[in-house]
Amino acid sequence: MPLRDGIILINKNPGFTSSDTVRMAARRLKAGKAGHTGTLDRFASGLLVCVTGSYTRLANYLTDQDKEYEAVIEFGKETSTLDPEGEVVSEGSVPDLPVIESVLPAFRGEILQRPPAYSAVHIDGKRAYKRAAAGEEMVMPERSICIDSFDILDWNAPYLTARIACSKGTYIRSLARDLAVAAGSRASLSELRRTRVGTSLVENAVNPKELNGDTPLDTNRESMERILGLKGVTVLQDFARDFLNGKTIESSMFQEVPDMDDLICFDEGGRFLGVLVRQEQGYRYGMVNGGLRD
Helix, strand or coil: CCCCCEEEEEEECCCCCHHHHHHHHHHHHCCCCEEECCCCCCCCEEEEEEEEHHHHHHHHHCCCCCEEEEEEEEECEEECCCCCCCCEEEECCCCCHHHHHHHHHHHCEEEEECCCCCCCCEECCEEHHHHHHCCCCCCCCCEEEEEEEEEEEEEECCEEEEEEEECCCCCHHHHHHHHHHHCCCCEEEEEEEEEEECCEEHHHCECHHHCCCCCCCECCHHHHHHHHCCEEEEECHHHHHHHHCCCCCCHHHECCCCCCCCEEEEECCCCEEEEEEECCCCEEEEEECHHHCC
């Protein structure tokens, strides 16, 4: 069965892993294979950008995008996993809203964050969550992240609902933990929903249970430029085959001479050919759409 190549926005349901959701999507779409561009925890819901067929190689160009979440933080208790699936390991009094508001500015902009022990971060070559589940003691290394915005939407003690826009690599579970500690309390997430990845919005996403072999996939130039956040350029038809075969990149291959950062390339008929990555001298191939090769 030929692969179905494309991109589709999926609205993940809580109670399923991201991998479970993508496997369901691949099966229902009759896509052969599919991948996603940023894991959501099992308890979480919201936007997964799913790539199918030969487009799975685009995943690396989507994982770096900024994301936005709506989170419900439950103050007063911290669980082992910092979410509803863990056991309570620490408790504290529930702070008043003015106390939370007073510490919130410290969690905006460039900050250092320590990922949760139950996470996919590698520690000495092994996933942290596997070490945590085995009872191993670990010191999770801090990482630099950026919180573009952290806005309170509602306070119904002990639950704080917030909208958070952040960089790649941000753990909202850690953000809840650290905010609570700064406010003299303890907390974990009770709900998490991803509402945006780059410019893609969850309101444009499809429930995975509604997918089928006729569900359209995004393959057109306008959609792909928007979803990937890259500028598109046209490869002249006479050079499309050279491009797909990885021939030396020359300016004569293009309808317009590229002078930008990473580029997403199409032939004159609008078919996606691949991605070029800017380097010190010109460009190199980042990804070629193998589904179009003879």
